[in-house]
Amino acid sequence: MSGAALSTAGRARGVLRDMMARPSGAIGLTLVTLHLALALASPWIVPYDYKSMDATGTLTGPSAAHWLGTDHLGRDVLTRVMLGGREALVITGIATPVAMIWGGLTGVWLGLRGGWPDEVAMRVVDAFLALPGILPLLVLITVFGTGGEVLLPTLAFFFGIPVIRVARAAAHEVVARDFVSAARARGHRPFDIVRREILPNVTDTLLVEGAMRWSWMLLGFSALSFLGFGVAPPRPDWGLMVSDARVYMSLAPLGVIAPVVALSTLIIGINLTADALAKTLGLDRSRKAVI
């Protein structure tokens, strides 16, 4: 119904306003917006070509020509830092929603269905969660090779598993309420019950969870790059840059510090945003007084 659509848009605007009113939300949203803007605009505003090497000026310190100095191949660090988040943002930016959707829907369905499928699925989830996160990722990448077409589904799959648990817990709380019983007693199909009754009530939880997952996925992606399983050289990537520059850390510390600062600010920004979002949504808006 049009009224509901209107109220959804209005609600999103209200949430955004409330988030900006909190210090964590204001800082977080600013950091994330800056990073996104930089990632979009960087190909046109970088001072150098990220591939162009200069054998005469390797590992130099900051100068007027190279603000953040150059790396061991004489490439401009500033250029590479500005471009270094693009691949990570694109891949995790797609993989996170995919992870949220498959993990979220599976979790909600399990929460509604209950019984043996729930029991079996949750034990599988437990088994996956018992493994150190990076290990299964490494195995898959070793088998199928690196590159976005492998990284994206792999990340989306593994980061979706913990989402199942969160979505199932959130759905459990909703399923126990009488409006779900009422829908069951009327005879709605499970798909309709999930879509109309449960999802609108777990979206908030999933949104906050999604923001947290995104920051973890960025870290995971950078770790893979650092280990040499992520972005292939010579393309710039923060994890790869840290990996390359750490050998020369005593000569040109900015080669390590700059990508680390870039990655940290993005992750801190996302975490702060998630925190503000959680606090804003925690105060249930549909129960706010009308006067």
Next chain:
Amino acid sequence: MSAQPPLIDISGLSVGFRGRSGAMLPVLHEVDLAVCRGESVGIVGESGSGKSTLALAAMGYLRHGLARLGGAARFDGQDMFALAPPALARIRGGKLGLIPQNSGQALTPTQRIGTQIAEALRLHCDHDPATHRTRARDLLAQVRLPDPDTILRRYPHELSGGQQQRVAIAMALAGEPEALLLDEPTTGLDVTTQAHILALLRGLARERDMAMVYVSHDLGVIAQVCDRVHVLYAGETVLAGPARSVLTAPSHPYAAALLAAIPRLGARTLPRALDGRPPTPDIPRTGCAFAPRCALATDDCRAAPPPMAETRDGQRARCLYPEKVASPAPSESTAPGAATDGPPLLSTRALSVRYDSPGLLARLRGTPRPPATVEGIDLTLRHGETLGLVGESGSGKSTILRAIAGLLPPASGRIALEDGTDLATSAERRRPETLRRIQMIFQNPDESLNPRQSVGDILAQPLRLYFGLHGQPCHDRAAELLETVRLGAHYLDRLPGQLSGGEKQRVAVARAFAAGPEAVLCDEITSALDVSVQAAVLELLGDLKARHGTGFIFVSHDLTVVRALSDRVAVLYQGRICEAGPTEAVFAPPHHPYTDVLLGAVLAPDPDHAPRLLAEDAVELAPPARGCPFQRRCPVKRGAICETDTPPARQTADGHVIHCHIPLDELHALEGKQAAS
């Protein structure tokens, strides 16, 4: 009234909060309240009238967001709003005790009762800690808990609701209070428990010469325990006076309307609903706050707020025409007709439900299963008939409804529609047409309406599902349904959170009727509502029944509501039927001993009516394995036969069935004797 100065003295108190617009909105408006030692005062009003705020203000406490705008609250001569926090902390919980609503749930679940009482003693007494144990035992004995030593070692969840409430009272007594504030002390308790708790409180007040302030929406409770009554409406005292005269001849139309809205056991008529709703604090006051809902209102009432003035029998009221306020008369509206002999619409045969499921080990060992939660339920609902199911909490009433609705698969037995076809056990396996014919309305509309769906979306669900309506026709039909429950079409875009409790329940009723059902299952649908709103919802059901010929199964713990609404009644105890038959017959002697206990405990808003306390208010967690379900609490138990044999079904002359070992004529005689004693 005595000459001594009042212990609790609130004068001209105004409390408000800052609204969205930035203006200060009043919640309490120049309220006066004075309570002396040994006196019990009741504060009554609908939800939102500010009665809890007033009681808490007596402790110098205001809820977050509220601010004092004027006036004072004194306790024993000290200004509670001016006291320093340490002095305040000594008084609160010490000389001035509070028993909050749902205080049973306010007990810490992970601490033993003894520890919690000892803590209260440590905070408010100078006794030697070594004597705490003895003191705690004394306190539990004072609130008449059996076997205090055992109770001290228990955790809160191991006690019944009534026992928890007694522990909460004991903790409030730990500080040797001179005054007690009780916020809805018995709301949510069973009728028999409620009667016991009120008797206890009345006794304590007399023994200790305490000042008591009762906050309640239930005039029946007030009538039992209070000397004086203050009626609050929209944050104003509209009527104050001696309980007896206020309850029998109120001189304010609001109090008269509240009294008329209470269903009474003696009358088989529906209570009279109070139309409209109280004004919200953001509406500027020009005249009498009650004028928009008042039948007596004139232009003078709307022009200026009436002053508080002496009326009659010691009452003071804020009304220009107190002499015109008539004593509450029962409404002539649709009393249920005699039980119809229409064809059966829905029936259950030997229905039984279990919650336990034996583990593998128990099955291999052959451990006997505990008795079923609900067993041997035979019910028949006829077309256009209301079947009432009554019983205390844990009697299995809601379980039966859920089984009929297909939400809880029964362990055995049949649920059949009129044509004799059995219904599948779970809703998922029933045909849509069958599902459409049986609709359910739940107890708490906060739970049964999706908070994220607008009223329009909520009503569209059944319309889309059963009739395939979309777009404009769906919208029009939804608006029409809202009209039938007396809500306007402008409610379609609202979210449940923006509606009052009564409005939410009406939306839930509209949703059930959207399906065009033949049988509607009502699960305690008025227990979360104010009496005035309850009366309106009951009236609405009566209306819909008359118009559509719908059959209702009406589950309630409230005998007066069931009596007012039902054609047939079944009384349940521990998941077994004790007594069933036409309403008139069930409510007339002879009764099953349990029905007799229930009827005796019903409160009426009449100071001359005293409940009879027959059985202990003990809790039973599981039905007995054999014999009569009521054997452990029965005041007229016959002996071993009650523990071993299932009681026979005895048919009375007026056509109802009593399951009891005692012959009917003896039951009749027993009741006469008990009523006399």
